[in-house]
Amino acid sequence: MSKEYETVIGLEVHVELATKTKIFCACSTAFGSAPNTHTCPVCTGMPGSLPVLNKKVVEYAMAVGLATNCQINQYSKFDRKNYFYPDNPQNYQISQLYLPICHDGGVEIETESGGKKTIGIHEIHMEEDAGKLVHDDWEGVSLVDYNRSGVPLIEIVSEPDMRSAEEVIAYLEKLRMTIQYLGASDCKMQEGSMRADVNLSVREKGAKEFGTRTEMKNIGSFKAIAHAIEAETARQIDLIESGEKVVQETRRWNDDQGYSYAMRSKEDAQDYRYFPEPDLVPIVVSDEWLQQIRDNQPELHDEKLARYIAEFGLPEYDAQILTSEKKLADLFEATSAICNKPKKVSNWLMGETMRLLKDREMDAEDLRFSPEHLAKIIELTEAGTINNSVAKEVFEKVFDEDIDPECYVEEHGLKSDNDEDALRATIEQIVKDNPQSVEDYHNGKEKAIGFLVGQTMKATKGKANPGIVNKILKELL
């Protein structure tokens, strides 16, 4: 590569909002139900049906707008985007083009070098999701499931402010965290509740004009986004270096194969014939309503991080991890409120919880155990009722099945043996049976004591309190 290039990236992020019902009808938004069970005349585009706006959608959109420092349009309108596709039952999508609900905002991200950078947000608009096509290759037909049709979305359109895959991921993570904190969406990429379209161009470093951009649609994970950006950057640079031109087009990224292919060029670009949606009246946000949304904004990440350090005395690293996912922070606060041992709670979440999440390939969003049960484990351990290894075993059960630790310990006879006299007798026997280890110990092999502790734990079926075992052993030796 003879010249130095710069990648310019802008994102369109679609987020499914966490409303119980759809944007224009009363059907449920629940994910994963049998096809076409959450449908009605409105979300299947039956003749004569009319949309009625779900107020909660406007509130979530405004909350996200405020949290991302946007201006709110207090007079906003819906428009129709016309295109034919079977997943779109009316053959138009109700969206916002001319007067979106939020505009001109931005979020701060941390760059690789540790600096801060603001990524501008051009606008946030509300729209309806489409249904889902299911292709049956065997029968040679396609079926449509309209359960998702009419699920509310916001589309967050960034400015072309990002320069690397890292910045894109940092921006997406920031958005996801913010939206999760607001409770506006669970932002699960694998379930499609957060989707990103990447607009990317390259230019020579220092150039003022943007290069020709391509758009990659609906990439399914952060990892795939990073891959796609790297591959598309390389592809465009190759084209320029070899004297060819980048064509403005929409491309589809295939993450398995590691390359993207052209879907349609600008020449084939559809004319969406947007016009104001005549079936809906303009959305007028009163000052009072806007203030109410402002007043109800929850504590967001940056405030929470500062508070964890100040209030709970957590190290910044720990506080950072706990606040990186709303679900973790919620668990941390709820559990600490019960047992009043924030440091211990933090240890459990940072340690065992993280380990099991990784092991089970789960997201923090999927955590289902109750704070009461984690608090109970901490109490039992603190009281010496169970030892640490038993605690870990019980926690795994809590993590997977949210069992009641107290009952579990009782039922499985896992209580620590705190009867020193009985324990001393057991240990005396073990010392007697293992003269070699005793000799090793006396010869300075500190490790030998570990073997004896192990034997004791085995004899007591793991119920012995390791602190007490160590103490007795040292006395006897």
Add this chain to the structure above:
Amino acid sequence: MNLLSLTAVELGKKIKAHEVTVEEATRAALDAIRAKEKDINSFVTVDEESAMIRAKEVQKMIDDGTLTGPLAGVPVAIKDNMCTKGMLTTCSSKILYNFIPTYTAEAVINLEKAGAVILGKTNMDEFAMGSTTETSAYGETKNPWNTAHVPGGSSGGSCAAVAAEECYYALGSDTGGSIRQPSSFCGVTGIKPTYGTVSRYGLIAYGSSLDQIGPIAKDVTDCATILETITSYDKKDSTSVKREETDFTSALVDDVKGMKIGIPRDYLGEGLDPEVKEAILAAAKTLEEKGAIVEEFDLSLVEYAIPAYYVIAAAEASSNLARFDGVKYGYRTKEYEGLHNMYKKSRSEGFGPEVKRRIMLGSFVLSSGYYDAYYLKALRTKALIKQAFDKAFAKYDVILGPAAPTTAPKLGESLSDPLKMYLGDVYTVSVNLAGLPGISVPCGVDSKGLPIGLQLIGDCFKEKNIIRAAYSFEQTRTYQHSPAAEA
């Protein structure tokens, strides 16, 4: 006694008094339909069986005191663009030849709650696009006054059914005159209410920002009574208005003393048939003699109403009719290769020429590069027309004029020259653009024996003014007002 010559309210009274049963009234209408349909073709669907079952149920509810309203037990015909659960709803289009809705339009539900018996669905111009009911895929409807003539449109089936005494009253819809113009041609009375008065939920949209459902009947009393029944604030329709004073029947008063009536000079100029003009001015004179203050004035912008209307209505229609694609319901072409070919063939074969013309026009005015020049300009014109009416209503209670420039043309005369047909909407479309209420009442017949309609326009939410003026005028009516009465 010929039951069918009774008005809806008269029949309702007789049913209440147990002089007539609901079944008798229903049977009489079904018999009339059987006898006359081969000549008139007002209906796309007649459901005799459910009508008779329903008649029995309604009679029971009247007998046990559940139903007490003025329309209880009175059979009705519904324009075929309003959804009726379990009953074929075609919009007179091939593309909906087999469409049976899963729900009923709100306006029809309101009638059912009041004890209506639905006889069937009336013919119309395909998707309400047309002024003659000749664009129907199920054959044209003929004017009962002279079957060589059209009934007008698009609610031609509803108006002809009332005029031919095949039903006691009907519902129509009006996007650019589709209730008032055929009412005028058929010598019946029809009201297009203020936009937002009657719920559009279940009305298959043509031009969403202009469409309104309204009553078509033999007289003003019936229309006021029906309008009072179908008016409701409906949360399912975001453009529905929570109205006060919807007791329209309280305006059935024979008194226009001091009422200020303006006649736009722009409505009396070129293109207006001299016989129609004479009848309209005579009606104005009658009202003046009854104490109204009548004067001519310049409304302005009248020549811009038609282009603005056809741009806006076609734009909305091009999008509203996109859902008819052969995927989910209705007509799908027999043989096709792939999705786009299926769309193309289903729509090409399913829609008639007038609908295609408007879809193309609408798609064009919304396309990039033309949006500002056509669609936005039309919206601005619409706003200016509203202002012109606002100015007029600062001075007048009612605006008076013709409903159409001529009486009913002969069958086959209009479709060959669509532009001429569009120009026939000159007195009606501006009322829709401004969202105003309008009524058409018969005011005479021309030398060919075809009816002439008088249009009275009110300010937004002032239906009572036009109802009072129309009712007062109606009291002076001396000529025969039904083609069937002659027979």
